[in-house]
Amino acid sequence: MQNWYQIIPRNTGLSIYVWIIFCVLPFFFIFRSSSILEILFGILMILIFFLSYRLSFISNSRFVYLWVSIEMVISLVMTYQYGYIYFALFLAFFIGNIKHLGGFLSLYIVNLTTTLAAITMTFMTRMDAMFPHLPFIIITVIGIILLPFTIRYRNKQQKLEGELEDANERISQLMVIEERERIARDLHDTLGQKLSMIGLKSDLAGKLVPVKPEKAMKEIQDIRQTARTALKEVREMVSNMRGTNLEDELVRVRQILEAAEMSFECEGDPNIENAPLLIENVLSMCLKEAVTNVVKHSEAANCKVSISQTPTEITVTVEDDGKGIPDGMEPMQSYGLKGMRERLEFVNGSLDIQSEHGTKLTLHVPNVIQNTKEEGNA
Structure with a gap:
């Protein structure tokens, strides 16, 4: 449902400017009347229609049918009195948003039947005035027939897509938690x-x-040997972790962006060089999530990935030229970005986001190559 102040329907396949024309057009039909009384009556009907239309979106189920009934009556009066039938399109849009199947079908049939009856009666009484508008009337009737089902199907599709996205984000969170628990168990056992x-042995040696x-x-020699054995087992455990390196992930990233028609x-x-597989796996997963966000949300035409390695840090940057992060939205509230940040924190990394001309996301991970070499030489 729309908010109370949103009169113009969205996601109907028609441009917002077309709906604005439908809002202004009734005044043109009204001012063709010769009587001041008819003009005032028509303006009153328009105001009541849009007031009822707004109330129908914010009212509970008991009053919705009352406001829709008022809108239907006004639509019939405007059709018969002034030849303006386009209020029926607003009704068709609202009917498509009704979730209850019985209410949807009932209002759909009533709206279609009464509109066709009003058009027929108007043609019979004022053929000369209505005939020049015949192509637009036919298009309107087709819209009244198809628009409610289109809106209803689209709402269901958006709901399912939202549920699927929530489920995927939840699965991603559970995978991170499961991986943490598995690593914790392996480290504990090892x-x-x-x-x-x-x-x-340290206490005994002392x-x-x-x-x-x-x-x-x-x-003390036994302690040294035990420490070396433990270090070897930890390295074997890390090297056996299932993961993806950055080079392979970039191939998939290129394929995803090409499929989305982005350069x-x-x-x-x-x-x-010599980075632990765990760190490279975390960076690959975060890169995949970042590019997925670019494809789904950015509406960008270009995407750039930069990778750099210094003695102290590994940095991966994902930059696009899309619409950026909407004003008022907290970036880290997104489940995808939360998961990325949690993965990076697991390896003492961090995440930076900039949103000016597009979005720039930077992944920072400490470079532990030197420490690893020193331990190996110990």
């Missing part, structure tokens, strides 16, 4: 026992140093 052993230094040194430009080397 490191828990060995860290406990290191703690116990007690043996004053009395049995040789045995304390042996315990694609890539700067930088997607082959990040």
